[in-house]
Each structure stands twice: as C-alpha cells, then as structure tokens.
Amino acid sequence: MKRIVTWVLATVGGVVLLLSYKTSTQAVGPQPLPQAGTQTQTQAPQTGQNPTQGSTSSGSGSLKDGTYTGNATDTPYGPVQVKITVSGGSVTAATATEYPQESFRDQQINQYAIPMLQQESAGTTNGNIDMVSGATYTSQGYIGSLQDALDQARA
Numbered sequence: 001m002k003r004i005v006t007w008v009l010a011t012v013g014g015v016v017l018l019l020s021y022k023t024s025t026q027a028v029g030p031q032p033l034p035q036a037g038t039q040t041q042t043q044a045p046q047t048g049q050n051p052t053q054g055s056t057s058s059g060s061g062s063l064k065d066g067t068y069t070g071n072a073t074d075t076p077y078g079p080v081q082v083k084i085t086v087s088g089g090s091v092t093a094a095t096a097t098e099y100p101q102e103s104f105r106d107q108q109i110n111q112y113a114i115p116m117l118q119q120e121s122a123g124t125t126n127g128n129i130d131m132v133s134g135a136t137y138t139s140q141g142y143i144g145s146l147q148d149a150l151d152q153a154r155a
Contacts, residue, residue, distance in 0.1 A: 062089045067152040073144035080141030084149045094121035
C-alpha cells in the first residue's frame with residue numbers, strides 16, 4: 001500500500017511539473033528589418049571564427065571600392081542575395097536584398113539572423129564570417145552570395 005501511494009504521488013508530481021514547463025517567456029512576432037542602405041556599422045569580425053568556413057578564392061588581392069551584388073544562393077526555403085559596399089579595401093556595409101519571407105517561421109528566423117549576418121559582414125575582406133545559430137540555411141545562403149560579391153570586388 002505504501003508503494004502505491006508513493007508511486008501515485010510521484011506520478012502526479014511529475015505530470016504537474018511537465019505541464020507547468022514553459023518553453024518561452026514571451027511571444028515573438030516578426031519585426032521589420034532595416035531598410036536597404038541603412039547598414040553603416042563598420043565593426044570588424046570577431047575572432048574565433050569557424051575554420052571550416054572560408055573563402056572559395058585565394059583571398060589574395062585587395063577589394064576594389066564600389067557596390068557589388070552577389071548571385072542569389074538557393075536554400076531549401078528560398079534564395080538569399082547580398083549586396084555589399086566596399087570602401088578602403090574592406091566591406092563597409094552589407095545588405096540582404098533577397099531572403100526567405102514566405103512563412104511566419106521564415107520571418108521569425110530572419111528578423112534576427114539577417115541583421116546579425118549584415119553586422120558580421122562589415123569589415124570583412126574574405127567572407128569568413130560566423131553563421132547564426134538556428135538560421136543555418138539562411139547563413140549558408142548569405143555566405144555564398146557574400147562570397148560571390150567579394151569575388152566580383154576582387155576581379
């Protein structure tokens with residue numbers, strides 16, 4: 001009898017804890033992204049970048065000043081395209097001109113991923129930037145288009 005009472009109380013306690021678990025403390029909805037051309041931050045990329053990412057070109061040579069738009073890179077959720085502005089031999093601004101926005105989830109992910117990728121791109125000369133956790137496909141597409149724009153700036 002004692003075992004049954006203990007088992008019932010433990011089960012009820014476990015169910016109560018499981019049902020009271022909250023996965024999020026606040027609702028997150030889509031917020032507007034910065035408009036094209038408003039990215040002016042020139043922060044250098046952080047150290048400790050992923051060594052498996054990298055430039056598909058040799059990285060040698062200086063970037064020519066100007067504005068370059070990389071080819072759109074396809075992802076499972078849609079294409080991603082990046083436009084960069086180069087000044088003084090490095091990227092001074094990067095803007096995602098095209099990215100997945102079809103579903104609410106796309107909007108939710110890209111509202112935080114795109115600004116982080118744009119900030120990470122400022123100051124780079126080789127396209128070796130950190131990916132955004134939780135936005136793997138967007139990050140891969142962004143880096144692919146960024147690399148194409150950087151290759152254009154080297155040509």
